[in-house]
Amino acid sequence: MTSPFAFATATQILFGRGQSAEAAGRIAAMGRRVLLVQGATAARADWLADALAAQGCTVTRLSVPREPDLPMILSAMDTARGAEVVVALGGGAVIDAGKALAACLTMTRPVLDHLEVVGQGLPLDHAPLPFVAIPTTAGTGAEVTRNAVIGVPEARRKVSLRDARMLPALAIVDPGLTDGCPRGVTLASGLDAITQVIEPYVCTRANPLTDALCRDAIPRGLTAIMRLMEAEDPQARDEMAWVSLCGGLALANAGLGAVHGLAGPLGGLTGAAHGAICGALLPHVLLANRQAVTDPALAARLDQVGAWIGAAFGRGGATLPQAVALLGDWSRAAGLPGLAAQGIDAAAQQAAAEAAATSSSMKANPAPLSVAALRAVMQAAS
Structure with missing residues (x-):
C-alpha cells in the first residue's frame, strides 16, 4: 500500500522549445505593471521587455548580477514598489531574487521575521504578488520551488524565505534559452x-x-x-x-x-x-x-x-x-x-x-x- 503524500508545484508549467513566445501575453494577463528581474547582461532580457511593452505593459527592470542577499533585496524594494506582477528571467540567483521580491513587496513585517535560521521563520503575513519564472540555465529548479535562498552577510549564512504561496503562478521552461550557456x-x-x-x-x-x-x-x-x-x-x-x-x-x-x-x-x-x-x-x-x-x-x-x-x-x-x-x-x-x-x-x-x-x-x-x-x-x- 502506498503511504499518503502531498505534492505541490507551480500553478502552471510550460515546457519545451518555443514556449517562451507565450510569456508576454500570459504575463500581461496577470498585471500591466511588471517588474522584470534579469541577470547582469540586460540585453538578454530585451526581447521580453519589448514583448511586454507591445502588450501595453509598463516594465521596470532590475538587474541581479550575483546571488541575492538581504541588503540587495531591501534596496531593490524601492525600485520594485507599484508592481502588479514580478517576472524573473535568468539563472537560479535571478529567480530567487524575483521570488523573494514578489513575497517581500506585500509584507507588513520586517523581512528578517520571515527568514529561516537567522530570523523567526514566520509564514508570510500576506500572499505574494503573482510571480513568473523563466529560467535561462538548467540547474536549480527554482522555477517550481516554494522558497528563495537569500544570503545574510551579517550572519555569514544563506537561508530560505519559504512559504507554500511562493510557488510561481507560471513557470516557463524553454530549453532554447539555455543554448550557448558557458x-x-x-x-x-x-x-x-x-x-x-x-x-x-x-x-x-x-x-x-x-x-x-x-x-x-x-x-x-x-x-x-x-x-x-x-x-x-x-x-x-x-x-x-x-x-x-x-x-x-x-x-x-x-x-x-x-x-x-x-x-x-x-x-x-x-x-x-x-x-x-x-x-x-x-x-x-x-x-x-x-x-x-x-x-x-x-x-x-x-x-x-x-x-x-x-x-x-x-x-x-x-x-x-x-x-x-x-x-x-x-x-x-x-x-x-x-x-x-x-x-x-x-x-x-x-x-x-x-x-x-x-x-x-x-x-x-x-x-x-x-x-x-x-x-x-x-x-x-x-
Whole structure:
C-alpha cells in the first residue's frame, strides 16, 4: 500500500522549445505593471521587455548580477514598489531574487521575521504578488520551488524565505534559452540539477511521485551533462532542462540531503558558487551516506544511484564507491574546481559542518552524519 503524500508545484508549467513566445501575453494577463528581474547582461532580457511593452505593459527592470542577499533585496524594494506582477528571467540567483521580491513587496513585517535560521521563520503575513519564472540555465529548479535562498552577510549564512504561496503562478521552461550557456556554468549548474534528482531519491521523505521523476531524470541527466562537455548539443540542452525541472519538483516535495545541507553554509561563508560546491561534494556525500546508512531500503537506493552512475560511464556492475570515483574524476577533468580552489578553507569547512546541523536540507538525509564525518567529506572534496 502506498503511504499518503502531498505534492505541490507551480500553478502552471510550460515546457519545451518555443514556449517562451507565450510569456508576454500570459504575463500581461496577470498585471500591466511588471517588474522584470534579469541577470547582469540586460540585453538578454530585451526581447521580453519589448514583448511586454507591445502588450501595453509598463516594465521596470532590475538587474541581479550575483546571488541575492538581504541588503540587495531591501534596496531593490524601492525600485520594485507599484508592481502588479514580478517576472524573473535568468539563472537560479535571478529567480530567487524575483521570488523573494514578489513575497517581500506585500509584507507588513520586517523581512528578517520571515527568514529561516537567522530570523523567526514566520509564514508570510500576506500572499505574494503573482510571480513568473523563466529560467535561462538548467540547474536549480527554482522555477517550481516554494522558497528563495537569500544570503545574510551579517550572519555569514544563506537561508530560505519559504512559504507554500511562493510557488510561481507560471513557470516557463524553454530549453532554447539555455543554448550557448558557458561551459563552466553548464557544468556546475548541471551537476546541481543532477544532485537535486539524486538527493530526493535517496532521502527519507521520498514518495512515489518524486521517485518517478527521479528514476527517469538521474540517468538522463548524467548522459546529457557528459554530452554537453563534449560539444554544444540542443537535444542534450533539452534533456538538462527537463532534469532541472524534475529536480525542483522533487526537492520541493521530498527533500534534499547533506550536499545541500553543507552547500548553504559554505556559500554563505565564502561566496563560492552554489552549483560548483554541490558538484564537488556530491560523490563524497554519496559515499559517506552509503557507509553510514542502516536502513536496507535506503542502502538499496544508494546502490541504484551508483549503478546509474556506473552505467553512464560504461561500467555496468560498478559498486557505489567505484561509481562515485568515476564521477569525481570526470568532474575534475571537465573543469570543476575542488573546494580548496573555490576558496573554501579548513575554517570554513569546520563552521559549515557545525552549521549544517540546523539546515533544513539535513533533516531528510538518508543517514545521520556527524560533524567529523562532514569534515571528512569536505576534505575529500577539496
